Every structure is written in C-alpha cells, then in structure tokens.
Amino acid sequence: MARSLALGLYLMLADRGAPDVRPPRAPRPDGPLLWVNAATGTRPEAMDQLIRGLTASRPGLAVLVTSEATPPPEGVDCLTDLPPPDRGPSVRDFLNHWRPDAALFLGSDLPPALVTEAHERRLPMILADAQLDPGATSFWRRGMVASVLARFDRILARDAASAMALQRLGGRALPVERAGHIEAVPDPLPCNEAEREVMADLLRARPVWFAAACPETEEEAVIAAHIHAMSHAHRLLLILAPTDPARVEPLIQRLTDEGLIVAARARDEEPDPEVQVYLTDGPTEMGLWYRLAPVTWLGGSLAGPAIRNPAEPAALGSAIVHGPAGEPHGAALARLAEARATHAIQRAADLPGAIAELIAPDKAALLAANAWVATSSGAEAVDRIVGATLSALDRVA
Numbered sequence: 001m002a003r004s005l006a007l008g009l010y011l012m013l014a015d016r017g018a019p020d021v022r023p024p025r026a027p028r029p030d031g032p033l034l035w036v037n038a039a040t041g042t043r044p045e046a047m048d049q050l051i052r053g054l055t056a057s058r059p060g061l062a063v064l065v066t067s068e069a070t071p072p073p074e075g076v077d078c079l080t081d082l083p084p085p086d087r088g089p090s091v092r093d094f095l096n097h098w099r100p101d102a103a104l105f106l107g108s109d110l111p112p113a114l115v116t117e118a119h120e121r122r123l124p125m126i127l128a129d130a131q132l133d134p135g136a137t138s139f140w141r142r143g144m145v146a147s148v149l150a151r152f153d154r155i156l157a158r159d160a161a162s163a164m165a166l167q168r169l170g171g172r173a174l175p176v177e178r179a180g181h182i183e184a185v186p187d188p189l190p191c192n193e194a195e196r197e198v199m200a201d202l203l204r205a206r207p208v209w210f211a212a213a214c215p216e217t218e219e220e221a222v223i224a225a226h227i228h229a230m231s232h233a234h235r236l237l238l239i240l241a242p243t244d245p246a247r248v249e250p251l252i253q254r255l256t257d258e259g260l261i262v263a264a265r266a267r268d269e270e271p272d273p274e275v276q277v278y279l280t281d282g283p284t285e286m287g288l289w290y291r292l293a294p295v296t297w298l299g300g301s302l303a304g305p306a307i308r309n310p311a312e313p314a315a316l317g318s319a320i321v322h323g324p325a326g327e328p329h330g331a332a333l334a335r336l337a338e339a340r341a342t343h344a345i346q347r348a349a350d351l352p353g354a355i356a357e358l359i360a361p362d363k364a365a366l367l368a369a370n371a372w373v374a375t376s377s378g379a380e381a382v383d384r385i386v387g388a389t390l391s392a393l394d395r396v397a
Contacts (some may be wrong), residue, residue, distance in 0.1 A: 004143030007112055014113040014256035015088035025097055026079055029062045032393060035100035037083060037114075038067040039107025042129070043331070046382075047106065051076045053386040058393070064098055075369065086111035091106040095121060102392040104128060104385070106182070110148050119151035124392035128156040128385045129182045132165040146170045154388050158182075179388075180381035181335065188315045189287030194272075198344035199292055202271055207359045210239045210293030210318065211281045213308050215300055217246060221348035222297065223258060228352035233359050238277045239289050243299065260376065283308070290316040294364040295355065298322040300332075302348055304382065310336055314371035318365040321345065321354050 008376035022042035034054065038047055049069065052064055055077065063076075066083040080323065084094035085379070095191060102124040105115075106133050113283050118125060127149070149170045156179035157163035165177045170176070209229070211222045219242070226238040243249060248266050255262045264279040271278040280289065283391045296313040300306050309331050310320055320342040326333040336342050345354050358364045 004147040006141060006144035006287060007147045010112050010144060011088070013084060014091075020085055020090050020176060021190055023080060025047070025381065028098055029079070031060055031062060032058075032101045033062045033098065034389065035064045035066070035098060035103045037103065037105045038070045038108075039105070039129075040052060040067075040069045042067065042070045042106050042293040043182075044071050046378075048076055050182065050382055050385060051078055052108075053382055054086055054389060058390055061393070064100065072125035078130065083111070083113065084170070086113045088113055088117070091117045093359065095123075095323070102126070102389065103397050105152075106388050108132060109146070112144060112148050114153050115148050116345075124395055125152045126154050126156065126388050126392055128179065128387070128388070129158050129381075130155055130166060131158045131162045133170065137164070142169060146174075149174060153392060156385055156388060159190055179384045180260055181378060182381050182385065186311055187327060189290065189312055191285065191287035191291060195285075196288055196291055199271070199288065202273075202332050203292065204273070206235050206237050206273075207233045207361075208237045208239060208293045209295040209297065209355055209359065210241070210289045210313075211297045211299055211300040212241055212289070212313065213243050214240055214297070215243050215305075218302050218348070219247070219251065221253070221302065221351050223255065223260075224348075225297075225355045227260075227352040229355040230276065231357045235273075236359060237271055237275065239271070239280060241286070241289060241295055241299070243283060247284070248279050279326060286312065287316065290318045293318055294361065294368065295319045295321060295358045296349070297355070301325050301333075307333070310371075313370075314341065314358060314375045317368045317372060319343070319358055319367035320371060321351070321358060323347075336371055336374050339370050339374035341367055341374050355392045 043128060054063060055061055063078040065078050065080050068083060075336055084090040095117060098103060100123060104116055105127045106129050107256050146169050155166060155176045156177055158181050160178055163176050166176045167174055212373055222240065242248065248264055252262050252264060261274050261276045262277040262366055263271055265281050290313045296318040298307045298310060298320060305323045307329055309329050312322055314336060320335060322342055322344055324346055337344060343354050344360060345351055
C-alpha cells in the first residue's frame with residue numbers, strides 16, 4: 001500500500017527514540033482480545049453500551065480500552081490502558097504486550113504511527129463513529145490522512161456528510177459506509193401492563209399531557225399552560241409528577257384554589273372523566289405515564305437544576321416539549337432537536353402556546369415519530385458496529 005510523502009516523513013521522525021517508561025501493564029489475558037481506542041469526545045455511556053453489546057454477543061471476549069480523555073467504562077468488565085505516544089518504539093512496545101486480535105477505533109483521532117504499525121501486523125481494524133470536516137484538513141495533510149484511512153478494513157461514518165467527505169478524501173476504494181451516531185439508548189422504562197390497561201380505559205382517548213419530574217419553580221408555568229390549553233380542549237388531562245413527593249398536598253390545595261378538579265395517586269384516587277389534573281407520587285412509575293401521555297414536558301428544562309433523560313419519553317412514543325436548560329442530558333436533547341423530534345421554548349410564557357399546539361394529535365404524533373427514529377437509530381448504530389467488529393474477529397479466529 002502506497003504511503004504519502006507526508007506520512008513517510010512523519011513515520012521516519014516517529015521512529016526515533018526509545019519507548020516511554022510507564023507503570024507496568026496488566027498481563028494480557030488468554031483468549032481473544034479486542035482493542036478499543038476511544039477518541040476525545042467519545043461519550044462514556046455510549047462506549048459502555050457498545051462494550052456490553054460486544055461481550056454479550058461474544059462470551060469469553062476480553063476487551064482492552066485505551067483513551068486519553070474518556071473515563072474508563074463503569075460496570076463493564078474490561079481492561080484499560082493509556083494509548084501509547086505516537087512514536088515507533090512506544091507503539092511497538094504497546095502492540096507487543098497486548099497482541100490484540102482486532103482493533104476498533106472510535107472517533108476521528110487517528111495516530112498515524114499506531115495505525116500504520118497495526119496494519120503492517122495484519123491486525124483487522126474498524127473505524128467507527130467517524131466524522132470528518134474536510135475544511136479542517138490542510139492540503140499537505142490530506143494525503144497523509146487518506147493514506148492512514150486506507151489502512152482500515154471498514155469505516156463506519158457518523159452521518160451522510162462525513163461519509164461523503166471521507167469518500168472524497170480517500171477515493172472510491174475507501175471502504176466507507178454510513179452507520180449513524182453512536183447513542184446510548186436506555187432500555188424502555190417498564191410499567192405494570194395491567195395497570196396501564198386500566199388507566200387507558202379510564203382515560204378513554206382523552207387528550208393527555210405529562211409534566212415529568214416538575215420542580216417547584218416550574219409548577220406555576222405548568223398550571224398556567226394547562227388552564228390555557230383547556231380552553232382549546234376542555235377534556236384535557238394533566239398528569240403532574242413533582243420532583244418532590246412532599247409537594248403533592250400543597251399542589252392539591254393550589255390547584256383546587258384555581259378551580260381545577262384534582263385527583264392524587266397518593267390518595268388512591270383515579271383520573272376519572274371529570275378530573276382535570278392527576279398528581280402522581282413524584283418521579284415514580286414514569287414508564288406508565290410516558291405510555292399514557294402523547295405529550296411530555298421535561299421538568300427542570302426552564303432553569304434547571306436537571307432534567308430526566310429525554311430518551312425515556314422518546315422511546316415510548318411521547319412527544320417532548322422542553323425549555324433551554326438540558327443538563328445533564330444536553331447532548332441527547334440537542335440530537336433530538338436536530339432530528340426535529342422536540343418542541344423547544346425559551347421562557348415560561350411560551351409553554352401555554354406550545355401545549356395548546358401539541359394537543360392536536362397529528363402535531364404530537366409527528367414529533368413522537370421523529371423522536372423514535374432518532375433514538376432507535378442510535379441503537380442501530382451500536383448494532384452495526386458490533387456486527388462489523390465481530391466479523392473482523394471471526395477472520396482471525
């Protein structure tokens with residue numbers, strides 16, 4: 001395989017010196033070993049899900065994770081090490097010790113000496129979650145980057161734009177395919193199916209929206225939004241889950257003073273047809289409420305301090321309305337927004353209009369469908385990467 005002039009010069013300079021002195025590494029385990037190198041910016045939860053998928057599909061597979069910045073995976077059985085400095089002696093020392101059977105590079109950090117040495121050892125290599133901005137690659141480096149990319153057996157691009165940019169850079173022969181964005185998708189929250197059937201029968205196709213994990217600071221905005229929306233749909237039901245279960249009794253009084261008919265789960269009451277607001281026992285049974293409500297307000301998204309994972313309602317078919325605050329799930333919320341899967345507002349005064357708009361079934365259904373596609377595509381990306389990696393391991397078995 002041809003090398004670019006820039007890569008040749010880089011490797012010549014990188015081959016000088018001795019290996020770095022580092023603390024002793026753990027011994028290499030017996031059996032097959034997959035090496036996963038996570039680039040800066042790789043999300044720990046996504047890497048955890050990927051490793052779980054690999055080890056569940058291939059019992060007995062040992063996984064080594066190297067990363068400069070991503071924290072070690074939690075709750076998964078794997079080995080960890082720092083990636084070697086990108087110099088020939090250090091790279092050879094690393095590969096001589098671990099002797100991986102295949103390598104999975106996540107992201108776009110591609111150490112040229114490390115990739116080249118692994119390729120020369122005939123190590124099957126997959127590049128996944130690859131993203132490329134062609135404008136960030138100088139003319140001088142383009143040849144080196146293309147030469148490094150050509151050493152991968154498969155390249156799984158994050159999105160269509162990256163796939164096209166990689167193909168333009170590496171040529172038609174570059175093995176690029178679009179796999180999607182690695183996204184850690186939580187398992188759908190469970191619920192008691194018998195309970196759901198009873199509740200669904202009680203609601204009898206009433207329009208419903210759900211204020212999920214609503215902090216005290218947002219209660220007034222939610223109440224105002226519900227009163228406004230009821231002028232458009234008089235049978236509208238609000239299911240309100242306060243973040244603090246101790247807020248249930250004060251909320252009953254506040255809502256009653258507003259002239260609303262209230263029922264509370266804590267009192268073993270049901271959302272009967274005349275009930276306008278149903279108070280839950282705090283953030284419990286969330287899987288049940290998401291399934292019953294076509295629209296979910298992400299509590300805490302107006303001013304914090306925190307929101308629940310937006311993938312929870314998205315995976316269960318509930319359209320998402322949210323404010324400007326998104327911690328600790330800002331990245332997931334931004335990806336859903338990019339997929340046109342949420343309705344964003346900037347201030348409390350915007351909430352009444354948003355709810356009134358989304359109680360129209362077609363409006364909520366479109367957001368919910370986009371959200372489901374966005375969340376399921378993240379799981380599909382993980383499945384495709386797992387499949388490609390296991391195929392690479394099978395070639396050396």
